[in-house]
Amino acid sequence: MAAAQPKSPVARLVVNDVGPVIEQVALDRIRTYFGTNPDFDTYEDIARYVRTISAPFGPLTDAQWEHTVRTNVRQDPDGRWRIGYDPGIAVPFRSTAAPPNLWPMWDGIRCPTLVLRGAESDLLSAATANEMSKRGPKPSIVEFAGVGHAPTLLSAEQVDPVRAFLSAREAASSEAAVRAAKEP
Numbered sequence: 023m024a025a026a027q028p029k030s031p032v033a034r035l036v037v038n039d040v041g042p043v044i045e046q047v048a049l050d051r052i053r054t055y056f057g058t059n060p061d062f063d064t065y066e067d068i069a070r071y072v073r074t075i076s077a078p079f080g081p082l083t084d085a086q087w088e089h090t091v092r093t094n095v096r097q098d099p100d101g102r103w104r105i106g107y108d109p110g111i112a113v114p115f116r117s118t119a120a121p122p123n124l125w126p127m128w129d130g131i132r133c134p135t136l137v138l139r140g141a142e143s144d145l146l147s148a149a150t151a152n153e154m155s156k157r158g159p160k161p162s163i164v165e166f167a168g169v170g171h172a173p174t175l176l177s178a179e180q181v182d183p184v185r186a187f188l189s190a191r192e193a194a195s196s197e198a199a200v201r202a203a204k205e206p
Contacts, residue, residue: 025159026130035135035159036184039143039172041150042124048145048171049121057112061102068095068103078170080140086176128158135161136187138180140169162187 025032055075062068069091076090096106135158139151151163164183166173173180 023127025133025135026127030133032133034188035131035133035161036187037135037137037161038175039139039146041137041146041154042128043147043150044121045144045147045150048143051144053112053116057109057116059104059109061098061104063102065091065095065097065103068105072105078140078142078144079172079174080142080166080169082174082176086174089176090174125157128154131159133159134187134190135159136184137161137163138173138175138183139163139165140171140173141165141167142170143172145171 024030025035060071062071069087072091072094073087079090082090094106095103097103137146137151137154139146139148141148151165155161155163166180175181175184
C-alpha cells in the first residue's frame with residue numbers, strides 16, 4: 023500500500039507470493055492455524071508443528087527448517103513453546119466478509135516491481151499473477167517450482183533474482199548520477 027501512495031519513497035518493490043486477490047482456499051487453510059496460539063511441551067513438538075503448517079514452503083534442508091523454526095518460535099517463562107507472534111494479528115483472517123478489492127491499489131504502484139510466486143501457491147494463483155503482470159507496475163514474475171505459499175528466500179535459487187532486481191536499481195542510480203554530473 024505504501025508503494026501505491028503519491029510521492030511514495032518506495033523505489034523498488036519485491037512482492038513475495040501475495041497479490042490483489044487472496045484465494046479463498048488459502049484463507050480457509052490459514053484460518054485453521056493462524057492465531058490459534060497453541061503451546062507445546064518441547065521444542066521438538068513445536069518443530070514438528072511448524073514443519074506441518076509450513077509444508078507449503080516447499081522442500082527445505084534440515085538446516086533451513088531449523089532456521090525457520092528457531093526464528094518463529096519462543097519459549098515462555100513456564101517452559102512451554104509457542105509461535106512467536108501476537109495471535110491478534112489473525113483477527114482479520116477470521117472475518118467472513120469478502121476481502122477488499124485491492125486492484126486499484128495495485129494499479130497505483132509506479133515503481134519497478136518484482137513478484138515472486140510459488141508454482142504451487144494456493145494464495146497467489148497463476149491467473150492473478152498473470153493479471154498482475156499486465157497491470158499497475160507490470161512486474162516481472164519469478165516462479166519457483168515445487169514451492170507453495172510462500173518462497174522462504176533461504177536458497178540462492180530464490181535470493182538471486184531478488185538480488186539481481188535490487189542491484190539493477192543501484193546500477194540505474196549510478197548511471198543517472200554519472201549523466202547528471204556530465205550535464206552543464
